[in-house]
Amino acid sequence: MGRPGLNRRHMLAGLGGLTVAGSFGFAALGTGADALASGARTRVTYWNLFSGGDGYNMVAMLDAFRAEHPDVAVKDSTLQWGNPFYTKLAMAAAGNRAPDLGVMHLGRVTGFSPGRLLDPWDTGLLAEYGVREADFNPELWRRAVIDGKLYALPLDIHVQLCFYRKDVLRKAGLLGADGRMVPPASADEWFAMLKEARAATRKGLQTIGLWLNDQNFQWWFFVAFYTQLGGTWFDEARTEVTFDTDKATQVLEFLRRHVTDGYADPGFGGGAGAEQFLNGSPFAWEGNWSVPVFDTAKVDYGATPLPPVFGRPATHAESHAFVLPHRSGRGGAANEGAHRLAAYIVRNARAWAAGGHIPAYTPVLATPGYRKLDPQSEYVSAMDHQATEPKAWFAGSTGILAQRIGPVVVSSTMGSAKPDAAARRMRSTLAGLLAMKNPMDGKTAAQGGAAA
Amino acid sequence: MTTTSAGTVIAPARARTTAASATVRRKQGLQHGGWFVAPFLVLFALFVVWPLLRGLWLSFTDANISGEGASFVGLGNYREALRDDLMWEALGHSAYFTLLAVPCITVLAFLLAMLAHHIERGKWLWRLCFFAPFLLPSTVAANLWQWLFNPGTGMINHVFGTDTPWLTDKTYAMLAVVVTTLWWTVGFSFLLYLAALQGIPGHLYEAATLDGANAWHRMAHITLPMLRNITGLVVALQILASLQVFDQAVVMQDFGPGPEGSTRTFVQYTLEEGFTGYRVGYASAVSIIFFLIIAAVALARMWLLRNREEGGR
Numbered sequence: 001m002g003r004p005g006l007n008r009r010h011m012l013a014g015l016g017g018l019t020v021a022g023s024f025g026f027a028a029l030g031t032g033a034d035a036l037a038s039g040a041r042t043r044v045t046y047w048n049l050f051s052g053g054d055g056y057n058m059v060a061m062l063d064a065f066r067a068e069h070p071d072v073a074v075k076d077s078t079l080q081w082g083n084p085f086y087t088k089l090a091m092a093a094a095g096n097r098a099p100d101l102g103v104m105h106l107g108r109v110t111g112f113s114p115g116r117l118l119d120p121w122d123t124g125l126l127a128e129y130g131v132r133e134a135d136f137n138p139e140l141w142r143r144a145v146i147d148g149k150l151y152a153l154p155l156d157i158h159v160q161l162c163f164y165r166k167d168v169l170r171k172a173g174l175l176g177a178d179g180r181m182v183p184p185a186s187a188d189e190w191f192a193m194l195k196e197a198r199a200a201t202r203k204g205l206q207t208i209g210l211w212l213n214d215q216n217f218q219w220w221f222f223v224a225f226y227t228q229l230g231g232t233w234f235d236e237a238r239t240e241v242t243f244d245t246d247k248a249t250q251v252l253e254f255l256r257r258h259v260t261d262g263y264a265d266p267g268f269g270g271g272a273g274a275e276q277f278l279n280g281s282p283f284a285w286e287g288n289w290s291v292p293v294f295d296t297a298k299v300d301y302g303a304t305p306l307p308p309v310f311g312r313p314a315t316h317a318e319s320h321a322f323v324l325p326h327r328s329g330r331g332g333a334a335n336e337g338a339h340r341l342a343a344y345i346v347r348n349a350r351a352w353a354a355g356g357h358i359p360a361y362t363p364v365l366a367t368p369g370y371r372k373l374d375p376q377s378e379y380v381s382a383m384d385h386q387a388t389e390p391k392a393w394f395a396g397s398t399g400i401l402a403q404r405i406g407p408v409v410v411s412s413t414m415g416s417a418k419p420d421a422a423a424r425r426m427r428s429t430l431a432g433l434l435a436m437k438n439p440m441d442g443k444t445a446a447q448g449g450a451a452a
Numbered sequence: 453m454t455t456t457s458a459g460t461v462i463a464p465a466r467a468r469t470t471a472a473s474a475t476v477r478r479k480q481g482l483q484h485g486g487w488f489v490a491p492f493l494v495l496f497a498l499f500v501v502w503p504l505l506r507g508l509w510l511s512f513t514d515a516n517i518s519g520e521g522a523s524f525v526g527l528g529n530y531r532e533a534l535r536d537d538l539m540w541e542a543l544g545h546s547a548y549f550t551l552l553a554v555p556c557i558t559v560l561a562f563l564l565a566m567l568a569h570h571i572e573r574g575k576w577l578w579r580l581c582f583f584a585p586f587l588l589p590s591t592v593a594a595n596l597w598q599w600l601f602n603p604g605t606g607m608i609n610h611v612f613g614t615d616t617p618w619l620t621d622k623t624y625a626m627l628a629v630v631v632t633t634l635w636w637t638v639g640f641s642f643l644l645y646l647a648a649l650q651g652i653p654g655h656l657y658e659a660a661t662l663d664g665a666n667a668w669h670r671m672a673h674i675t676l677p678m679l680r681n682i683t684g685l686v687v688a689l690q691i692l693a694s695l696q697v698f699d700q701a702v703v704m705q706d707f708g709p710g711p712e713g714s715t716r717t718f719v720q721y722t723l724e725e726g727f728t729g730y731r732v733g734y735a736s737a738v739s740i741i742f743f744l745i746i747a748a749v750a751l752a753r754m755w756l757l758r759n760r761e762e763g764g765r
Contacts (some may be wrong), residue, residue: 047562082707087727092519117518213620213711217699267603272705277603335668400729404538407713416712439516439731442523 004270043073044337044444045099047089049081050449051293054355061351065344079368082398089325093117098325101338106143106319107389107396109336111153113440120149122339129343135361136381138452140319148393152321153342154360156352159382160220160290160316161303168282171289172200177202187254187309194263197282206265209273209284210258212413213266215406216398218255220316220408221285221306225251227387228310234390234434238445239338241431245423252412252419254309259413266414291375305382317386318397319360322346358383392445393438404429511737517730529737538713542721543745545626545714549701550694552630557690558683560634561641564626568642569649579646586639597632601704619704620683623713629701629715636700641686648682650677690751695746698723714717719741 022056030224047452050058055078062074079085086108092098094117104112111119123133133141136154144152165183174193176182184190198207211217231247234240258264277284278297284290285306296299305315324330345352349359350369353376362383364370371377389395389402396402405426410421434445440449511529515522533539568578585593600607601618609615618628656674665673696720701710709716709724715722722742726735 043652061539083724083728091729094520113518116520200748213617215708215713267615267617269603269711271619380618394729398728403724403728407709411712414621414712437514439514439733440518440728442489442521 002277005240027052030128031217041071042333042337043075044101044334044341046074046076046338046341047085047092047099048076048078048103049085050078050103054289054357055269057317057352057355058345061345061348064348064351065341066428069340074337074341077435086176090117093325093327096326096328098327100324100327100334101342102323102325103155103259103320104152104323105142105397106321107242107391108399109144109321109323109396110391111393111396111399111438111440112323114146114149114151114244114436116440118151119326119330120151120184121153121324122335123150125336125339126153126343129340130347131361135363137360137362139386140360140383143388144321145318147414153346154319154321155346155349155359156357156382157317157319157386158388159379160217160224160285160306161288161290161379161382163277163284163286163290163294163301165282165304166275166300166302168197168200169279172196172282179303180213183304183308184307185311187257190307190309191257191261191263192268194258194261198263202280205276205279205281206268206273207263207282208258209276209281209286209355210413211270211273211285212259212264213269213410215410217285218409219402220278221255222223222248222251223389224306224314224316224387225310227253227421228308229315230311230312233430234392234445238448239426241429241434244429245420245427248423248426249420250310252409252422255409256415256419259415261425265318288356288358288376288379292354300346301375302450303379305379305385313381313385314387315382315385317382317388320357321360353452392433393440393448394433394445401433404433406446458544483707507736507739510733513733514671514731515733515736517727517732519732522733523638525733527732530741532734533741539718539721539741541713542716542718543742545716546695546718548690549626549630549697550715552627553633553694553697554570554687554690556630556634557638557641558686561625561638561645561686562679562683564638565644565645565649568646581638582642585636588636590636590699591703593636594632595629595633597700598704601628601716620711622711625710625714626701629697629704632700632704633694633697644682644686644689645679646678652678658687674738684757688750691749691753 015398046062047223048058057076058382059076062076065072066074079088086104089098089102089104090112091145109118114120116370131153140154140157143152144150144154160180164195166175166179169181174181174196194207201207210221226247229244229247229250231244231251232242235242259266272379273281273284274290274293277286278294278299288303291303307311308314322345324335324338346359346361348366349357349361349364350367353359353364353370353373354377358376358380359365359370365380370380389399392401394400408417408422408425408429411417412419437444438448510522512524512526513522514525550716564582568575568582571578588596595673597607598619603609603617603620606618608618616624618624646753652675656678657670660670660674696719697717701715701717702720705715708722718738719742722735725731725738729735
């Protein structure tokens with residue numbers, strides 16, 4: 001019985017081999033793979049929620065950044081948008097496993113526990129990379145500042161638009177000399193336009209796609225028209241609901257009338273509005289992210305902000321913004337890399353605008369490249385009259401406010417609730433939310449100061 | 453005598469030895485069996501018992517999703533939940549779904565099992581057809597029916613020549629979920645019924661036929677009574693599963709609560725409170741309430757069944 005053919009040297013060699021194999025194994029798992037592969041000094045992890053056309057645009061912008069900054073290795077991950085994304089981001093930040101850079105809707109930042117789940121931006125560092133407050137729409141910047149610190153760097157605003165078919169409106173005589181839709185000045189004028197457009201529309205098609213059954217769209221439309229009427233939500237101290245049920249009823253009746261007068265067909269719910277538009281329906285109220293869809297379909301169309309039927313122009317706007325999810329050891333090269341990457345994408349948002357979004361970095365808006373974009377340049381004025389949800393912890397894209405109040409708007413538009421009853425229910429929902437404590441810090445909106 | 457005495461002497465000794473070895477075997481069995489069961493027990497404790505206890509504790513706190521800064525609030529969450537209209541509404545939707553789905557699934561499963569049991573040609577094909585949808589993931593089944601129910605382009609309106617807004621009107625949205633669930637899950641109950649049908653002895657039918665019983669008599673006096681236990685099982689399982697309806701409803705409504713919140717089920721509501729509202733403490737309290745409701749339904753069913761059996765005796 002001989003000794004096994006194994007001595008100390010063999011053992012060491014074997015262990016060494018295992019170590020090398022193990023490190024490749026870890027590399028394959030993604031921990032350090034990029035750093036090994038690129039030999040980069042700085043590695044920046046970045047989570048976003050962009051899919052579809054936006055996803056392609058973001059990847060193209062990241063590739064452009066990588067080409068210009070070979071010393072920064074960007075490890076990007078695209079996650080399912082909406083609440084799954086926010087849950088993951090919150091839990092990662094709470095567990096100190098957050099990425100160096102993330103994306104959020106600006107309206108959700110207030111409720112995301114700034115200072116606890118989010119770290120503030122270093123505005124000095126941002127300035128070094130060419131991004132300053134003066135380059136942003138003041139309203140957008142104001143919404144990103146909480147307790148005097150900047151917690152979100154806006155990339156864009158995305159708005160609800162009135163898309164119109166130029167071929168149908170031309171037939172109906174509703175286009176101006178410049179070939180664009182003449183905006184109505186009142187609700188009656190708007191319905192008169194719909195009537196004329198209907199007469200010029202092919203049979204079997206509805207006149208306007210309104211997302212009648214969608215709680216988010218209906219809520220966004222409500223926010224837009226309620227803002228046009230000068231409606232408010234809460235007082236400054238966040239102790240009283242100032243929601244005006246009369247104005248709300250007026251808006252709800254306006255939305256409902258599209259159905260009762262037969263311009264919007266409840267049978268064509270959801271995305272069918274866009275399909276109908278492609279087939280020749282004269283109007284569709286859609287998010288600006290539909291621009292690439294209509295462009296691809298080569299439809300002869302234009303797009304304006306939602307019609308100013310109550311006099312004052314206002315269209316619902318949300319914003320994608322960069323955030324720094326909380327990390328206990330935030331700082332150093334990765335943090336600088338995150339600042340540099342976010343600043344780069346914000347400054348080079350011309351590519352991003354192809355997806356229909358309005359760049360938040362205003363110098364981009366003045367470039368000839370952006371001005372040439374059609375219909376983007378037609379609705380760029382939406383930046384100046386943004387209708388937004390109140391700045392409260394429960395507000396923001398797909399947040400609690402939208403979830404609770406959206407179905408109420410839908411019930412009125414669809415006709416299962418009377419507009420005035422729906423308006424009263426909206427008011428009581430708002431009162432309930434105002435009294436509710438923010439689960440992240442145990443304070444009500446009134447107790448939360450600027451972060452309310 | 454010797455034998456007898458020897459026998460009387462030896463017998464207890466042998467008995468002692470046998471008893472002792474049985475005890476040893478039992479101990480060994482316990483030891484070895486214990487090792488076999490241990491992995492399950494560990495996993496059960498880790499993933500069922502511990503989360504349950506943790507959830508119960510959280511329901512008495514105002515914990516948020518970050519897990520930090522929670523404080524004890526006693527029964528506060530429960531008091532709030534009982535006054536929460538949205539919670540009761542969501543519970544109503546789950547109950548409505550259960551009331552619609554359970555009888556439909558039970559009756560259909562029985563009819564399909566009868567068909568598959570009696571049909572002679574291509575038996576395997578029928579069984580496969582009826583059971584196959586159950587093998588699909590819920591997302592696949594829900595997406596499939598979402599297309600079929602699509603008001604503009606879906607096959608259902610096309611076939612029936614209607615323009616019913618199946619998924620976008622609150623009158624029909626839950627019905628659409630019921631139909632989807634029926635198609636998707638009936639295979640499981642069908643299989644239970646089929647196995648039970650195959651277990652009914654053939655001589656009962658022969659004897660009944662000789663006594664002049666027609667098909668209806670055989671069904672009413674042999675088949676249905678012999679299937680009573682399996683029907684009880686199917687109904688119980690369906691009630692418990694239907695009360696927890698979630699995934700197909702959510703997928704069919706693109707992760708929203710459906711038209712005017714009409715397909716927001718109890719599980720979805722809990723999820724929204726916990727993960728959208730970040731109110732983990734409150735969501736835990738709501739879950740415990742739901743757990744109690746389901747436990748009460750299960751107990752009520754057991755009690756009814758026992759009473760019926762005792763009455764029958």
